[in-house]
Amino acid sequence: MYMFKYVSKRLGLMLFTFFIIFTMCFVLIKLLPIPTNALPGQDPEIVMKTLEGRGWITNIREGVNGVWEYDRVPILKQYGIYIKRIVTEGDFGIVTTYGEYLNMNIWEVFVSHLPPTILINIYSTLIGVPIGLALGIYAALKKNKWQDQMINVFIILLISVPSIVLALMIQYVFCFKLGWFPLTMSTSNDYFTWDVFHSMLPAVFALCLGSIAGYARYTRAELSEVLTGEFMLLARTKGLTKKQAIYRHAMRNSMVVIFPSILSEFVSVLSGSLIIEKMFGINGVGGLYLNSITFQDYDFFMLLSGFYTLVSLTAGIVIDISYGFIDPRIRMGAK
Amino acid sequence: MDNNMNNIPVEKFRFATRNDLYHDSKFETKPVSYFQGAFRRFSKNKGAVVGGVVIAFLVLFAILAPFFTPFKPAYYDMSYAYVTPKINLFANSDINFWDGCKQKDTGYVTFLKDKALAAETGREVIKNGEYEVSEDGSVYSYRYDTYYGVGFGKYKIISVEEFQDIQRYQNETGRQVIYPVVKVSDRPTLEKNKYDANIYYKVENPKASIIRPKLDKNGDIIPNYWKYEAGENVALIPEYNSLRIEGENGFTENGTQYFYAYGRKVDGGIEIRAEYYEYYIYQHTQVLKDGIEEPVFPFGTTATGKDIFACLAYGARFSFIFATVVALVNFIVGVIWGSISGYFGGKIDLFMERFAEILGAVPSMIVITLLKYHMGATSQALVLFIAFFATGWIGMAGTTRMQFYRFKNQEYVLAARTLGARDRRIMFKHIFPNGLGTIVTRIALVIPGMIYTETSFSYLGIINLEAGNTTSVGTLIAAGKAAITADAGYVALFPCLFLVLLMLSFNLFGNGLRDAFNPSLRGTED
Numbered sequence: 001m002y003m004f005k006y007v008s009k010r011l012g013l014m015l016f017t018f019f020i021i022f023t024m025c026f027v028l029i030k031l032l033p034i035p036t037n038a039l040p041g042q043d044p045e046i047v048m049k050t051l052e053g054r055g056w057i058t059n060i061r062e063g064v065n066g067v068w069e070y071d072r073v074p075i076l077k078q079y080g081i082y083i084k085r086i087v088t089e090g091d092f093g094i095v096t097t098y099g100e101y102l103n104m105n106i107w108e109v110f111v112s113h114l115p116p117t118i119l120i121n122i123y124s125t126l127i128g129v130p131i132g133l134a135l136g137i138y139a140a141l142k143k144n145k146w147q148d149q150m151i152n153v154f155i156i157l158l159i160s161v162p163s164i165v166l167a168l169m170i171q172y173v174f175c176f177k178l179g180w181f182p183l184t185m186s187t188s189n190d191y192f193t194w195d196v197f198h199s200m201l202p203a204v205f206a207l208c209l210g211s212i213a214g215y216a217r218y219t220r221a222e223l224s225e226v227l228t229g230e231f232m233l234l235a236r237t238k239g240l241t242k243k244q245a246i247y248r249h250a251m252r253n254s255m256v257v258i259f260p261s262i263l264s265e266f267v268s269v270l271s272g273s274l275i276i277e278k279m280f281g282i283n284g285v286g287g288l289y290l291n292s293i294t295f296q297d298y299d300f301f302m303l304l305s306g307f308y309t310l311v312s313l314t315a316g317i318v319i320d321i322s323y324g325f326i327d328p329r330i331r332m333g334a335k
Numbered sequence: 336m337d338n339n340m341n342n343i344p345v346e347k348f349r350f351a352t353r354n355d356l357y358h359d360s361k362f363e364t365k366p367v368s369y370f371q372g373a374f375r376r377f378s379k380n381k382g383a384v385v386g387g388v389v390i391a392f393l394v395l396f397a398i399l400a401p402f403f404t405p406f407k408p409a410y411y412d413m414s415y416a417y418v419t420p421k422i423n424l425f426a427n428s429d430i431n432f433w434d435g436c437k438q439k440d441t442g443y444v445t446f447l448k449d450k451a452l453a454a455e456t457g458r459e460v461i462k463n464g465e466y467e468v469s470e471d472g473s474v475y476s477y478r479y480d481t482y483y484g485v486g487f488g489k490y491k492i493i494s495v496e497e498f499q500d501i502q503r504y505q506n507e508t509g510r511q512v513i514y515p516v517v518k519v520s521d522r523p524t525l526e527k528n529k530y531d532a533n534i535y536y537k538v539e540n541p542k543a544s545i546i547r548p549k550l551d552k553n554g555d556i557i558p559n560y561w562k563y564e565a566g567e568n569v570a571l572i573p574e575y576n577s578l579r580i581e582g583e584n585g586f587t588e589n590g591t592q593y594f595y596a597y598g599r600k601v602d603g604g605i606e607i608r609a610e611y612y613e614y615y616i617y618q619h620t621q622v623l624k625d626g627i628e629e630p631v632f633p634f635g636t637t638a639t640g641k642d643i644f645a646c647l648a649y650g651a652r653f654s655f656i657f658a659t660v661v662a663l664v665n666f667i668v669g670v671i672w673g674s675i676s677g678y679f680g681g682k683i684d685l686f687m688e689r690f691a692e693i694l695g696a697v698p699s700m701i702v703i704t705l706l707k708y709h710m711g712a713t714s715q716a717l718v719l720f721i722a723f724f725a726t727g728w729i730g731m732a733g734t735t736r737m738q739f740y741r742f743k744n745q746e747y748v749l750a751a752r753t754l755g756a757r758d759r760r761i762m763f764k765h766i767f768p769n770g771l772g773t774i775v776t777r778i779a780l781v782i783p784g785m786i787y788t789e790t791s792f793s794y795l796g797i798i799n800l801e802a803g804n805t806t807s808v809g810t811l812i813a814a815g816k817a818a819i820t821a822d823a824g825y826v827a828l829f830p831c832l833f834l835v836l837l838m839l840s841f842n843l844f845g846n847g848l849r850d851a852f853n854p855s856l857r858g859t860e861d
Binding site: 017018020021024025028029031032156157159160161162164165168169171172175176183274275278279289290293294296301305308309312313316 | 692693696697698700701704705707708709787790791794795796797809812815816819820822824827831834835838839842843
């Protein structure tokens with residue numbers, strides 16, 4: 001019961017935060033001039049009518065010199081229409097200026113770009129987490145020996161070398177010089193063929209190196225702290241072998257802190273990394289986001305902003321809540 | 336017992352002397368303040384000190400390098416696109432490194448052309464004239480000088496005044512800028528080859544797409560300059576009274592004296608063949624007078640011929656100034672916010688925390704994009720600054736708040752309050768100095784993060800500082816990524832190196848600071 005109260009409180013707070021950010025974004029976007037310029041081949045009247053149909057402007061009339069005039073709908077009313085459309089029809093609007101997807105349903109375009117982003121991040125998590133954990137555990141068990149020192153240097157290097165540089169190096173060495181992989185990801189839509197997987201690999205490596213270093217460092221710190229705990233001494237005293245003591249007691253206790261971050265990593269696979277996506281030409285959400293900024297496609301920008309905000313908020317809350325579930329000793333939010 | 340104590344005989348008492356008084360003796364060692372101790376611990380940490388030195392070096396580079404290079408981020412010269420890094424020291428030695436050359440493996444025709452270029456200008460287009468031929472004779476390998484390899488570029492049309500000025504310059508300095516031209520009817524016919532000023536020799540087939548030089552019996556190329564008889568007045572050949580490659584008195588062929596034509600009159604001026612290396616020097620020392628004396632790019636150039644060294648120096652300078660200013664502002668605002676929130680606690684704290692939490696949850700990408708939309712016309716640096724400030728101070732405020740929570744119930748604070756100290760005095764005289772170490776450490780850890788975020792935004796193209804006459808390391812890295820397919824890895828090399836060194840040294844430095852200020856935290860996160 002107590003847990004339920006805590007979770008619902010956190011969830012409520014999260015939704016509140018999200019709502020405020022979303023509203024702020026909407027208002028700030030709507031304060032900008034409406035992009036009524038027709039693209040080549042577009043009829044300005046149709047552009048106007050579309051905007052009117054969306055509920056952004058009203059009372060269109062042709063003024064002097066053939067310039068179209070219109071009145072703006074109050075922003076809060078627009079917001080009401082926007083929210084209503086989303087809730088009742090799941091309609092986030094249509095693409096107005098992003099040339100490639102002109103007049104398409106924003107939500108559909110968005111969903112069609114999710115798979116590459118998610119796949120790359122899932123692969124990288126699947127590779128990165130076990131390796132990172134293994135390295136961290138090994139280093140903690142061999143603490144202050146040469147193996148530990150080696151792993152430490154490796155970790156510090158990987159953490160300090162920014163992903164932008166790592167990705168560039170991987171692309172230069174493996175894709176260009178050695179030619180093991182194509183320079184950019186294949187644009188095919190069959191995501192589960194060998195060709196596509198093969199072309200994803202450099203991006204996956206670039207992504208997972210960072211998470212390997214992160215998990216190794218985290219695990220090493222946690223586990224080496226647990227290993228010095230007095231209950232470990234007790235476990236040995238009561239007759240457990242070193243192996244048993246480590247498996248049954250030390251590992252479990254150190255996982256209390258590590259497991260939540262793994263969970264949250266699985267939530268953030270959705271958002272991915274803009275840099276990696278741009279570097280390896282991945283046709284994912286990141287590219288959409290960057291293009292929606294350049295094309296000033298505001299509805300698109302709204303959807304993606306909301307999406308990124310929601311993902312990062314959820315990832316944060318997952319960590320907090322899972323602590324309480326994994327370790328009953330931690331009574332979250334208790335006074 | 337009590338009775339006994341009362342009945343101590345008088346004889347047992349002695350008078351106390353002054354010698355029996357024991358005061359606390361003064362410490363013989365000097366007192367070590369908190370910051371002195373921190374500094375001592377810091378200097379013992381070798382990694383942190385090395386990090387500090389590297390940071391100092393990078394900062395010095397960012398401050399001083401712009402003064403030592405005449406190039407600016409706005410400078411570009413398409414003729415010198417993708418020239419490789421060159422330092423005169425190495426270029427004049429025999430070391431095949433940093434000499435502005437690159438390894439070239441190519442076929443016979445290209446090799447001949449390079450050789451012809453070298454023969455005419457007397458420059459080492461092929462380094463030291465050394466080359467290797469593969470066994471079947473199809474591949475020629477040599478170190479190709481990317482600077483001299485530009486050669487003549489295209490035929491250039493200049494004004495009559497400039498033509499005369501170049502002659503004046505040639506006479507004064509003795510440097511050959513203008514070389515003889517080839518008669519239009521003798522040039523290759525295809526549009527793409529017609530204006531190629533590097534072809535000064537007879538070719539096998541003027542109509543071919545790929546030009547092959549014609550060779551004489553000795554295997555040498557045959558110059559194809561436009562010549563005229565001495566004293567003859569050709570309408571299209573302008574007057575020329577300067578250095579001549581054929582000698583002052585021309586040359587004699589079959590008993591007749593000839594001169595080469597050093598230009599061709601066309602509409603709007605004179606068409607010349609100028610060796611670009613010399614022409615560049617002439618342009619920059621005589622016409623533009625911008626302090627550039629020679630085309631030497633220590634870090635090479637990008638696809639648009641920008642000097643990477645200058646761009647990196649200016650970009651680094653911007654990054655450092657930007658990060659310092661933002662950190663300072665964040666520090667001030669964050670400390671004030673955090674100390675109020677932490678010291679007073681309760682409802683004020685709750686409200687301030689919620690506010691900071693919501694603001695902090697907005698992804699920085701969204702903040703910067705919205706700002707960019709609204710302030711599109713103004714400076715991008717300002718957009719960056721506001722965006723970084725908008726969410727940056729929250730972390731600082733959080734750290735300060737934690738420090739205030741940690742210290743506000745300590746006895747010395749209670750004592751100060753009992754003695755009647757006001758809130759402001761307690762906050763900034765008693766609590767704040769104790770938390771300062773942690774807060775300073777936080778700054779050191781935040782600065783590289785800011786530089787990296789700024790770099791990423793520039794890399795992604797969300798922010799473009801080029802308009803503001805500076806540039807960013809991120810823009811350079813984006814250029815380096817584009818250069819990968821041109822096999823110009825060095826474009827990305829130096830910006831990446833800068834970024835890696837910066838991150839690594841700041842990490843070491845920051846961790847060292849943290850350990851020094853909080854010895855109890857040592858090793859918790861490394």
